[in-house]
Amino acid sequence: MAIGAxxxxxxxxxxxxxxxxxxxxxxxxxxxxxxxxxxxxxxxxGPDARTNxxxxxxxxxxxxxxxxxxxxxxxxxxxxxxxxxxxxxxxPPDWDEKPxxxxxxxxxxxSSTFGHNQHMIINSDFKEALRQILWQFRAPIxxxxxxxSGVFPQTASGSKSASTVHPHPSPAxxxxxxxxxxxxxxxxxxxxxxxxxxxxxxxxxxxxxxxxSLGSSFVSRVQDRYGxxxxxxxxxxxxxxxxxxxxxxxxxxxxxLSEWDTLYLAGRLQKPVKILRDDPRVRLANxxxxxSAVRTxxxxxxxxxxxxxxxxxxxxxxxxxxxxxxxxxxxxNKVANIVKYQLPNFxxxxxxxIENLPNVAFHDASCTSSDWMDDPExxxxxxxxxxxxxxxxMVRRLPRAFRAKLYFRYQSKFQxxxxxxxKMLEESDDKDPTRVKRQQGGVFEQRVAGDRPEDLRKxxxxxxxxxxxxxxxxxxxxxxxxxxxVRSIRYVREKMAKHRQGQHQxxxxxxxxxxxxxx
Numbered sequence: 232m233a234i235g236a237x238x239x240x241x242x243x244x245x246x247x248x249x250x251x252x253x254x255x256x257x258x259x260x261x262x263x264x265x266x267x268x269x270x271x272x273x274x275x276x277g278p279d280a281r282t283n284x285x286x287x288x289x290x291x292x293x294x295x296x297x298x299x300x301x302x303x304x305x306x307x308x309x310x311x312x313x314x315x316x317x318x319x320x321x322x323p324p325d326w327d328e329k330p331x332x333x334x335x336x337x338x339x340x341x342s343s344t345f346g347h348n349q350h351m352i353i354n355s356d357f358k359e360a361l362r363q364i365l366w367q368f369r370a371p372i373x374x375x376x377x378x379x380s381g382v383f384p385q386t387a388s389g390s391k392s393a394s395t396v397h398p399h400p401s402p403a404x405x406x407x408x409x410x411x412x413x414x415x416x417x418x419x420x421x422x423x424x425x426x427x428x429x430x431x432x433x434x435x436x437x438x439x440x441x442x443x444s445l446g447s448s449f450v451s452r453v454q455d456r457y458g459x460x461x462x463x464x465x466x467x468x469x470x471x472x473x474x475x476x477x478x479x480x481x482x483x484x485x486x487x488l489s490e491w492d493t494l495y496l497a498g499r500l501q502k503p504v505k506i507l508r509d510d511p512r513v514r515l516a517n518x519x520x521x522x523s524a525v526r527t528x529x530x531x532x533x534x535x536x537x538x539x540x541x542x543x544x545x546x547x548x549x550x551x552x553x554x555x556x557x558x559x560x561x562x563x564n565k566v567a568n569i570v571k572y573q574l575p576n577f578x579x580x581x582x583x584x585i586e587n588l589p590n591v592a593f594h595d596a597s598c599t600s601s602d603w604m605d606d607p608e609x610x611x612x613x614x615x616x617x618x619x620x621x622x623x624x625m626v627r628r629l630p631r632a633f634r635a636k637l638y639f640r641y642q643s644k645f646q647x648x649x650x651x652x653x654k655m656l657e658e659s660d661d662k663d664p665t666r667v668k669r670q671q672g673g674v675f676e677q678r679v680a681g682d683r684p685e686d687l688r689k690x691x692x693x694x695x696x697x698x699x700x701x702x703x704x705x706x707x708x709x710x711x712x713x714x715x716x717v718r719s720i721r722y723v724r725e726k727m728a729k730h731r732q733g734q735h736q737x738x739x740x741x742x743x744x745x746x747x748x749x750x
Contacts, residue, residue, distance in 0.1 A: 322587045327522060327628065328670060330515055332485055337511045346514040348583045349521075351503050351576050353382070356403035360472075361415070362507055363401070367469050370430035373481060374420030374513045378504040381413035383576065385568040399471030414466070417476040418496065420513060424480050425451040428462075431478075438464040440715035453713065454478065458706030459487070459495030465710075466718045481513065488516035491523065491630035493702035494695070498549020502569055503576035519630070522584045524548060526625040527633075527695075529591060529615050530680070531688050538611045542570045542577040552696035553703045555726065574607050590616040590625070622680035623672025636694040641679050644690070 326341040340346065361377050380386075396412045397404065404415075421427040429447035436443055442450060454462035460483035465475035479496060487497045500517050501524045528544040547566045550556050556563075570577065582604070585591055595611035603609050616622075629637065635656070642652045655675055672680070679687070711719045 322583060324587070327519055330489070330519060332489060332512055332516055334511050334515065337509075337514075340511055340515060346518050348580055349506060349514060349517060350509075351383075351505055351579065353505055354403065354407055357407040358505065358507075360401040360403040360470075361505065364415075364417070364470050364472060364474060365507060368419075368431065369434050370427045371421065372419045372508060373422055374484070374506075374510040375417060375508040376500070376504040376506045377415055377417050378499055378502070379413075379416040381408065381415035382505050383503055383569075384409075384572050385565070386411075386572070396473045397471060398468055398473070401471065404472055414473045414475055417474060418461070418499070419476055419478050420481045420484050420510065421478060422481055424454055424478070427478060428454075435467070438467045440713055440718075442712060453709065455480065455483070458709040459493040459702040461496065461706065462713055463710055465714050465722060481510065485512055485516040488513070488520040489630065491520075491633035491698060494549050494633075494698050495702050495706060498699070501548065502546050503573050503580055518584075521580065522587075523628075523630050523633075525581060525584055525588065525591075526629060527691065529625060530622065530691050532615070533684065534617050535594075535612065535614050538574070538578070538609075538613065539570055541613060542574070542581070543567065545577075545581070546570055548695055549699060551692055552699035554700070554707060555703075572607075574610075575605050578604050585613075590618070590621040619677045619681035620672065623677035624670070625672070626676040626679050627672040628670050633694060633698055636697055637679070637690065638675075640690050640694060641675075641682075645675075645678065647675075 322345065323341045326345070331339070334340070361382075365372060365375055396414055400408075419427075425447050428450045432439060432443055432447055432450070439450070442453060450462065454460065461477040461479045463475060463477040467474060467476070484496055487493050487495060488500065491497055497520045500520055524545045525541075527548060528541055531544050532540060543566055546569050550566060585593070592614060593611050594614045595609075597603050597606075597609050598611055600606070600609075603611070626634070626637070638652075638656065641647075647655075655673075682690070710722075714722065
């Protein structure tokens with residue numbers, strides 16, 4: 232500022248200096264300091280812009296409010312409808328007809344309780360420890376979730392591991408992991424990819440491989456143009472905890488959730504995750520993702536099945552076509568372990584959506600118990616209506632990109648002329664804003680749904696594989712460059728060790744079953 236400048240221009244300049252000084256001083260405080268947390272909540276509010284009594288409501292505040300609900304204290308269900316309106320929030324009918332994915336506030340969601348099923352309840356100290364990790368990033372994170380075996384166990388609670396991967400973990404993390412020492416996985420949703428990496432490279436250059444030296448513009452191009460649109464930094468220590476975090480643009484995330492163009496992140500969010508920062512647009516898109524997962528699984532299942540059949544089918548969707556599952560690079564029991572040890576969380580995630588569907592229901596006397604929702608031993612039976620008309624409506628409401636793949640397969644199978652097929656696709660275009668027609672299945676969709684069950688399962692699985700295979704393979708190849716050679720080798724070794732462990736467990740169960748049959 233020039234000497235002799237008028238007072239009117241000096242005062243704003245001094246105010247800016249004081250604000251910058253305050254922000255810089257607060258960053259020097261420890262992350263758990265209440266003054267820092269309170270001050271930065273006002274400097275960098277969360278994604279929810281609505282106000283309540285004049286004060287901004289952050290995404291973390293919304294998540295915290297959701298988690299204070301004790302589902303075990305609510306009303307009981309019934310055998311055919313285990314989630315009464317008192318126990319589970321009701322979902323407006325036909326909310327997925329014309330979803331508005333350009334919303335910017337939680338008040339624009341279909342209802343005030345919409346999407347509460349996505350928030351898993353975990354230990355409060357562990358949850359706070361995970362949130363403290365997010366506070367170590369100055370770059371703005373609009374949406375964040377933690378997932379994987381480091382957050383949700385995939386083995387028996389008594390299992391122990393001699394390895395300690397965390398240099399100085401918080402007591403809450405050590406207690407929740409039970410001495411297993413597992414790396415914790417995160418995904419961060421951001422608004423502007425290049426800007427985010429520019430800030431993060433300045434603060435955490437050591438998180439990146441040699442690609443980071445080429446600048447944020449190159450990093451963002453690698454992220455957005457190759458694979459599934461995610462940039463992972465594995466094996467980095469934050470707050471004394473070993474983590475892996477992936478960065479994805481919110482537009483990329485919402486597109487995959489609503490259309491299934493890669494099923495990479497949509498598949499991860501079809502399983503229980505811990506949402507740490509929420510966003511209204513992502514919540515709506517993920518609800519579309521979840522109900523699409525139920526519909527797809529129902530097309531793969533018979534008329535009667537169990538909860539574990541349903542959740543196992545859903546959890547396995549994104550692994551169909553994943554090259555890691557055909558190589559010795561993943562635990563072959565992974566899907567079964569996820570469902571076995573997280574059955575109550577799967578119920579919390581999917582039961583409200585199942586109740587909203589007209590062609591599937593719980594049919595089990597155990598569902599009348601007051602605590603069946605939290606009982607990991609209950610494996611309730613379920614039934615679905617196999618009427619081709621109702622199942623044709625499910626086919627019509629599958630995600631747009633995935634549905635197109637399934638349609639093309641059946642065009643070839645039914646030998647439909649290209650002109651007639653193009654006309655049919657035009658009539659079923661969901662992106663035309665002038666159309667108000669309901670998403671009802673027509674003759675073609677009913678014909679698809681009425682195909683022989685084994686043939687329908689085969690075509691649906693092939694469509695899933697064609698969706699997953701290429702993005703998953705290129706994302707794995709991209710990880711070698713983004714993680715660096717040393718960390719990539721470490722990652723592959725650990726995955727191969729999990730594969731051997733899974734094979735050993737499978738062989739042990741087989742021997743025990745054979746021994747039991749000979750007794």
